[in-house]
Amino acid sequence: MATQSVLVVDDEPDIRELLEITLSRMGLATHAAATLAQARDAVSTVQPNLCLTDMRLPDGNGISLVEYIQREYPQIPVAMITAHGSVETAISALKAGAFDFISKPIELDTLRRLVSTALQLDVDTGRTDRAMDRDLIGSAPSICALRQQIGKLARSQAPVHIHGESGSGKEVVARLIHQHGPRAEGPFVAVNCGAIPPELMESELFGHVRGSFTGASQDKVGLFQAAAAGTLFLDEVADLPLAMQVKLLRAIQEKAVRPVGASAEQPTDVRLLSATHKNLAAEVDAGRFRNDLYYRINVIDVHVPNLRERIDDVPALAKAIVQRICASQGSDAAQLDDSAIDALCGYTFPGNVRELENMLERALALSDGNTVSAGDLQFASSAPGGTQSATRKTPVDAGRSRGWSTAEAYGNLEGYLEDIERTIISDALQECRWNKTATARLLGISFRSLRYRLQKLGLDD
Numbered sequence: 001m002a003t004q005s006v007l008v009v010d011d012e013p014d015i016r017e018l019l020e021i022t023l024s025r026m027g028l029a030t031h032a033a034a035t036l037a038q039a040r041d042a043v044s045t046v047q048p049n050l051c052l053t054d055m056r057l058p059d060g061n062g063i064s065l066v067e068y069i070q071r072e073y074p075q076i077p078v079a080m081i082t083a084h085g086s087v088e089t090a091i092s093a094l095k096a097g098a099f100d101f102i103s104k105p106i107e108l109d110t111l112r113r114l115v116s117t118a119l120q121l122d123v124d125t126g127r128t129d130r131a132m133d134r135d136l137i138g139s140a141p142s143i144c145a146l147r148q149q150i151g152k153l154a155r156s157q158a159p160v161h162i163h164g165e166s167g168s169g170k171e172v173v174a175r176l177i178h179q180h181g182p183r184a185e186g187p188f189v190a191v192n193c194g195a196i197p198p199e200l201m202e203s204e205l206f207g208h209v210r211g212s213f214t215g216a217s218q219d220k221v222g223l224f225q226a227a228a229a230g231t232l233f234l235d236e237v238a239d240l241p242l243a244m245q246v247k248l249l250r251a252i253q254e255k256a257v258r259p260v261g262a263s264a265e266q267p268t269d270v271r272l273l274s275a276t277h278k279n280l281a282a283e284v285d286a287g288r289f290r291n292d293l294y295y296r297i298n299v300i301d302v303h304v305p306n307l308r309e310r311i312d313d314v315p316a317l318a319k320a321i322v323q324r325i326c327a328s329q330g331s332d333a334a335q336l337d338d339s340a341i342d343a344l345c346g347y348t349f350p351g352n353v354r355e356l357e358n359m360l361e362r363a364l365a366l367s368d369g370n371t372v373s374a375g376d377l378q379f380a381s382s383a384p385g386g387t388q389s390a391t392r393k394t395p396v397d398a399g400r401s402r403g404w405s406t407a408e409a410y411g412n413l414e415g416y417l418e419d420i421e422r423t424i425i426s427d428a429l430q431e432c433r434w435n436k437t438a439t440a441r442l443l444g445i446s447f448r449s450l451r452y453r454l455q456k457l458g459l460d461d
């Protein structure tokens, strides 16, 4: 492979020299520029594989160089050298399209890591987009734009915040950003911030040393370190307790963590992605989320559209999901008939793609034969445009979801109640993954009684 080259832009000769020496020791060719004008010239003549630029230059601001390169040579990553602690600069550089930043005084290890990550990009550009099409299905304009945005963001190290309704595909997006970036070979570590008990959170994220608290019988590596050279995905980040938010902010700013009970900090090397279905800005306004942390993790934000805004994608999604489920169960591919597709397209999907998935999984389990029809689908709310939540239904909702009104139930109480029973039992079965013992326990009835009801309702297989 041809020697890769780096352009160093700084008006201080000492810093230029330090950078050039370090880079040549990494086997790279270096070029230097002391002003913006020289830098622009060098970019066009050398077309380096990476550009490192200082912020303040005699003839202008490093950010305008970032913008220039973004516009004219978008394939060249640019990293910004910032004064220590100048968060604002770092963030505006990232927003302008810088790949990453490094603060002064420059730590050589950090510099080396940054450079190798950036140069990895060149190697990765040949990667196909097949994974993107397979994992993020849809041809709505909003989804096509999202795919493009993912491709672009994958090339940067900027923290990205992903927001969207529950089940809309936030984690899918996070994984794709990781898989299409220079850290793809490294780990992708997802943490659900809402699921870790607050008292364990610090040790989970940062690790602990043996004996630092009761129960800490061994050293433990935290998730930040587990994600080293890869990506740390903080899911449901709005659920972080305020005390942890302070510590997280520090970890991000210092690019270092201190395990519980340890005396020294350890440098970290992660790309940070986060997500929540909540409105993070509103959480800040309500005092539940720190403004400074918001500012740091939300450098670039990505919105995942909800499914009802792109209902035309439902047929393709449904077919792909049915295929996926059948393949995972080792069964023959089932079909969705027209009635099923029509019914799905008339629904509002408060629970988005995840709800569609659950619905199809249940339909496949309950349908006899290899074709799913409208009758096999159970909707949580039938009113188009309705906003019912996808969570557990009340009995009356369950009855109505089968198309009953209360008036119709008069005079046919048996049928009405049976429908309610059928919906609730199917829900419970699905929740227990068709384990009948667990289902009976969940419903508070005996196994025998469950078996009887399944037979009576025609739900047994």
Ligand SMILES: Nc1ncnc2c1ncn2[C@@H]1O[C@H](COP(=O)(O)OP(=O)(O)OP(=O)(O)O)[C@@H](O)[C@H]1O
Pocket (backbone or CB within 6 Å): 134, 135, 136, 137, 138, 164, 165, 166, 167, 168, 169, 170, 171, 172, 173, 277, 317, 353, 354, 357
């Ligand atoms: N565009 C899509 N194409 C294919 N599958 C998708 C798409 N969007 C979401 N999915 C699937 O839907 C399910 C839910 O997606 P994901 O977990 O990413 O959603 P989420 O927004 O993180 O949800 P939650 O808020 O519940 O955590 C996953 O199984 C995922 O594979």
Ligand SMILES: [Mg+2]
Pocket (backbone or CB within 6 Å): 170, 171, 235
């Ligand atoms: Mg999620």
